[in-house]
């Protein structure tokens with residue numbers, strides 16, 4: 001991935017950041033007592049450079065995740081925009097044109113050599129900015145399944161998605177079906 005391409009990759013990174021490090025999703029999943037994922041691995045697995053990762057950066061990643069999580073809990077586009085803008089400003093986003101290699105002139109959003117948390121923050125915030133700008137606040141959602149509060153971006157046509165993914169959707173449908181069966185047995 002190129003850092004200058006703020007598209008699906010950066011949206012996926014924002015979601016992964018919040019779901020892996022965010023306090024609320026980790027609490028819901030019962031993972032809050034386990035150590036935070038290693039930040040170097042997290043970045044490398046998503047083709048983001050892990051250069052400069054230091055001990056304690058996981059805690060900074062969690063703070064960042066909790067901050068961006070607010071975009072998924074507010075229903076106010078203005079609040080979401082303010083959060084995204086503040087993260088971009090605080091992490092030194094400086095859009096500038098550059099022409100260092102193949103694609104020719106393109107935008108970079110950060111100076112070269114920034115630290116990993118700043119790198120991650122700007123990538124994630126640009127991903128969320130793109131969703132808000134192109135699709136609106138109603139696309140930001142939180143999973144309805146029991147024991148899951150993972151966030152997602154609803155790309156469905158009717159904007160009626162309720163779950164973070166297939167696993168949670170299936171599990172919830174099975175649970176609802178069993179509950180209905182039990183209710184039927186009682187009334188039979």
Ligand SMILES: [Zn+2]
Pocket residue numbers: 002004098100106108
């Ligand atoms: Zn470039």
Ligand SMILES: [Zn+2]
Pocket residue numbers: 143144145148149150163164165168
């Ligand atoms: Zn879920």
